[in-house]
Amino acid sequence: MRKIFKNIQKATNNILFFLLLITSMACVNNNTNTQKEEPKQDGTYIVPQWGSRFYKAHKGKTEAIEHIWLRHNFNSTHDNVSRFGKEYKSRDEIKKVITEALKNASKEEVNIEGGGHKTVTTDMKKIVGLSQKGKPTSKIRIHLDNKDFVKSAYPY
Numbered sequence: 001m002r003k004i005f006k007n008i009q010k011a012t013n014n015i016l017f018f019l020l021l022i023t024s025m026a027c028v029n030n031n032t033n034t035q036k037e038e039p040k041q042d043g044t045y046i047v048p049q050w051g052s053r054f055y056k057a058h059k060g061k062t063e064a065i066e067h068i069w070l071r072h073n074f075n076s077t078h079d080n081v082s083r084f085g086k087e088y089k090s091r092d093e094i095k096k097v098i099t100e101a102l103k104n105a106s107k108e109e110v111n112i113e114g115g116g117h118k119t120v121t122t123d124m125k126k127i128v129g130l131s132q133k134g135k136p137t138s139k140i141r142i143h144l145d146n147k148d149f150v151k152s153a154y155p156y
Contacts, residue, residue, distance in 0.1 A: 116146030
């Protein structure tokens with residue numbers, strides 16, 4: 001009976017050890033994945049918001065990233081628009097360059113308009129696509145609403 005009790009105690013200790021290990025790993029993983037980038041000291045870093053804010057475009061209500069993709073991806077069929085470069089092959093890659101642009105924009109590049117809407121025009125220091133005139137450009141323009149939801153973005 002003592003031997004059975006010791007085996008149960010050993011098994012319980014092993015289970016508790018693994019539970020503790022898994023819990024601590026989850027906590028570490030949770031802390032590193034949920035940290036938000038903090039704004040720059042001068043307060044210029046805008047954290048772009050994406051979500052279910054719709055506006056009328058493309059024959060119906062469209063999310064911003066869908067509008068950006070349909071109108072400004074490299075293979076867009078729209079005339080007289082700027083286009084992201086071939087390397088931006090997905091909506092997620094376009095979201096990344098928009099986030100990077102907002103992160104690196106200076107205070108002078110953020111224009112606050114009526115109602116708190118913002119237009120940010122910044123130079124990425126690398127070619128991001130073609131301007132409306134078809135020339136390679138390193139500039140990007142981003143339009144945001146008063147809650148920093150992205151409305152549109154395109155090479156400028």
